[in-house]
Amino acid sequence: MSLFLMPSLGADMTAGTLVEQLVPPGGTVKHGDIVAAVETQKGVIEIEAFQDGILDSWLVELGAKVPVGTPLARITTAQDASASDASAQPAPDKPEVPKPAVHAPKPERREKPIPQEPEIAGPKDGQKTPAMRAEPRQRITPAARRLAAQAGIDPSTLSPEGTSPTISRADIAALVTTPLATPVSxxxxxxxxxxxxxxxxxxxxxxxxxxxxxxxxxxxxxxxxxxxxxxxxxxxxxxxxxxxxxxxxxxxxxxxxxxxxxxxxxxxxxxxxxxxxxxxxxxxxxxxxxxxxxxxxxxxxxxxxxxxxxxxxxxxxxxxxxxxxxxxxxxxxxxxxxxxxxxxxxxxxxxxxxxxxxxxxxxxxxxxxxxxxxxxxxxxxxxxxxxxxxxxxxxxxxxxxxx
Amino acid sequence: MTNQDIRKILVEELHRIAPDIVLDEIDPDGDLHDEFEIDSMDFLTLVTALAKRFALEMPEADYPKMQSFNALADYLQDRKT
Missing domain, CATH: 3.30.559.10 (Chloramphenicol acetyltransferase-like domain)
Structure with a gap:
């Protein structure tokens, strides 16, 4: 078991906002896979997994801003899986397909994180434990995210239009009543x-x-x-x-x-x-x-x-x-x-x-x-x-x- | 050519370079570079266009006489009437 942490992406970064969960609970991750996207002052940065395993659960909600070092997700590594089959979720054939809602047990605080960052700041006591997202993970194109940010729309409150599972720029644009997306921005x-x-x-x-x-x-x-x-x-x-x-x-x-x-x-x-x-x-x-x-x-x-x-x-x-x-x-x-x-x-x-x-x-x-x-x-x-x-x-x- | 004609052409050429400027909002005696937010390249473009339209040389030595909207209009007027 290891924890996937909010990384430090530069000396000036103290916190980041989780804006994309790209692997559903139960999904397999491989070293180098993009697991999440994090919004920082430098823009949206994609975060890679550093080991193979199965993403057990997300510990931070989409849209939450958390300090560097905060565990974002729990990953069961291959070693864990062989040691205890029961705890491991079966890997879906296609990690792209969102799993049905899985209500994982409340994540324990400070679960022996693999020390990737010197400072591990777990969720504060008294803070509500981040809930698992029950709905399928949301996908949004970078252009749509930018436009949403400019228009002050929280993309996590939206569901994609039509049959596409991805929120496109057009979806956001349809919600924008005033012309906010100027070329200057x-x-x-x-x-x-x-x-x-x-x-x-x-x-x-x-x-x-x-x-x-x-x-x-x-x-x-x-x-x-x-x-x-x-x-x-x-x-x-x-x-x-x-x-x-x-x-x-x-x-x-x-x-x-x-x-x-x-x-x-x-x-x-x-x-x-x-x-x-x-x-x-x-x-x-x-x-x-x-x-x-x-x-x-x-x-x-x-x-x-x-x-x-x-x-x-x-x-x-x-x-x-x-x-x-x-x-x-x-x-x-x-x-x-x-x-x-x-x-x-x-x-x-x-x-x-x-x-x-x-x-x-x-x-x-x-x-x-x-x-x-x-x-x-x-x-x-x-x-x-x-x-x-x-x-x-x-x-x-x-x-x-x-x- | 009347003063009005000259000003009309001047406004046209300035708008070609600075389309966002509302003429009523600028100080016609203020520095042209500041009022119209133009740089040396823009100014050269303006002079090139005006020189062609008015068939003038507009030498660089005369640039000090072209430093505001009114000054530039007067400069053109003096040479075209």
Whole structure:
């Protein structure tokens, strides 16, 4: 007999809500099977079994929020079964078919849990023992769950419509009278999911450097002076070019970390973080940034920003970015600390350029300075290489005519 | 071209970039970037569109004269009447 516990899914997690019981009482579980889904601040996370056996009973009701370490279910392991046949439920052939209601005995508190978590917090005394769910387990699609959460509907109070055993998004949508599912909240969910994964998986390190943009700005002004508006360039194009060139010096900033190893990318598809009106952010890539000269890069940037703000971009632009640039623009603040977009391994941030007193040619002079930052993946590179990368970007920006 | 015509075109082009902005709710003398929540790319897009429609150069050196809705309308008016 062992207990299936509310796991800790990160140092910041103290409690979680059981939102799915994916194995009915009496169902067989195998090591690695998804047994439950738990809603945390990071989103819904599926929890696997860590041993083979039969799920004897659920100890926590759907929708209950319990501390990390709380037993969620009791699992009779194969060893238990051979020792005592009587206590084991026969395994159904198809665990997918919900068992008829089984009223298991009240679970005893603190049943010698297998110490998976250092802190085992059982149900508090005096608290009503969680009742077994008598009805067949509820299935709900992730999209339906998200919509239900947005609409403030508790899915556990619903039963699926029609013959399907699964509550679909349409089922929830039918209950929503006001248009709550805005694209913004979907985008926020997507950002949350990606950034949660990033913070969960990527050991970020951060570096900051100051770049003198006086020459770069003068270069832009001079370039644009003789050009009609549709041929003008922006400082942003110089940032992209400077970063792209620096990747050649420090190639381990460019690529994907997947399945436990880093695959550097030969081409550079620089992702560009683009704010959307009304909120939200996407970072699609300018494909093969390294093949474009400054003017072509500016054309590509304009095209991308225009399309993205109109809500049109290509899936490759979203999946193929190999490094990201995010710039605060003219009306931001000094510095930003980027969150790497997985599976990428680095993000460069450009703070808002401001005139600052600066020692230039041995004299203090007002110069246009921006703080440039790097967040990079410590599984792939270290601070020394990161520093070289940032310094190279700053040097490239100091010599804009070479871009 | 009358002042009204110019403003009508200006509003059209601004709405292309910032469709969510209600003109009555903005300060026409406030900073265009802040009032319409546009960034440097949006501003360049706006200038590109206006330059085409009014057949003007709108050089970057004149950008300081285009920093509010009213200033931009006056700038266009001065050059198109």
């Amino acid at each position: 979907d985008m926020r969910s997507a950002i949350a999911a990606a950034m949660s994964r990033s913070k969960r998986e990527i050991p970020h390190y951060y570096l900051s450097h100051q770049a003198d943009l006086t020459n770069a700005e003068a270069f832009v002004t001079e370039t644009n002076a003789q050009r009609p508006p549709d041929k003008r360039i922006l400082l942003g194009a110089l940032f992209l070019k400077a970063m792209t060139l620096a990747v050649r010096t420090v190639p381990e900033m460019n690529g994907h970390f997947e399945n436990g190893s880093f695959a550097p990318s030969k081409t550079i598809n620089a992702g560009l973080a683009i704010n959307l009106r009304g909120g939200g952010l996407v970072a699609p890539a300018i494909l093969q940034t390294d093949a474009l000269n400054l003017d072509d890069l500016m054309v590509a940037m304009r095209d991308l920003v225009t399309r993205v703000r109109a809500g049109r971009f290509r899936s490759r632009e979203l999946s193929d970015a190999t490094i990201t640039l995010t710039s605060l623009g003219d009306r931001g603040v000094n510095q930003l600390f980027g969150v790497i977009y997985p599976p990428q391994v680095a993000i460069v941030g450009i703070g808002t350029p401001v005139l600052r007193p600066w020692v230039h040619d041995g004299k203090v002079a007002p110069r246009l300075i921006a703080d440039i930052t790097l967040a990079a993946d410590h599984r792939v590179s270290d601070g020394r290489r990161g520093a070289m990368f940032l310094r190279t970007i700053a040097e490239n920006l100091h010599k804009p005519e070479a871009l």
